[in-house]
Amino acid sequence: KQEVTQIPAALSVPEGENLVLNCSFTDSAIYNLQWFRQDPGKGLTSLLLIQSSQREQTSGRLNASLDKSSGRSTLYIAASQPGDSATYLCAVRPGGANSKLTFGKGITLSVRP
């Protein structure tokens, strides 16, 4: 059974800091991995999707990496801003026809001005 872990559960950093959010999963047989952002009381916004054959994806100040063999992904946020404050969720999709996503509990990020 796939399990996704995100530690720590919460993180507070000063504005401008570069930071890394970690995600680990127990079953390396994944199809892809998605990083989402969730603002309080809101839905999920997809940030980046990394296919199983890829090592990383970049979008603006965000960079996500994937190491399937070790069951890890990281989301790197450069030059953090108060507007980056949100909960960041990692989700994996298993291989084959099974398309349901398994989510971690998320990391709640607070960027202090």
Place this chain on the structure above:
Amino acid sequence: NAGVMQNPRHLVRRRGQEARLRCSPMKGHSHVYWYRQLPEEGLKFMVYLQKENIIDESGMPKERFSAEFPKEGPSILRIQQVVRGDSAAYFCASSPRIDGPHNEQFFGPGTRLTVL
């Protein structure tokens, strides 16, 4: 191209009543997924549907919960005889097809169900 639509955004029910949650996928998407987010917990998969078919309902509680995605109209998640433990945010996602590791699931804003 409008995103995934869910309504209502907020729903209040008393114990024993029925709750009906609706989801309209993105235009051109024929696959719908329902997830539930309980307080202090992560999102959990409930059910995956294609038009007129339930593909995977392994995450659905055995009783009181049902889902459908008819040929015409939105997908419906129905909860009968709601209990306080059903209070949660229910999210719908859609995707254009299941094949391909590049396929994303796009999420709606969610329906927040409160059972009094």
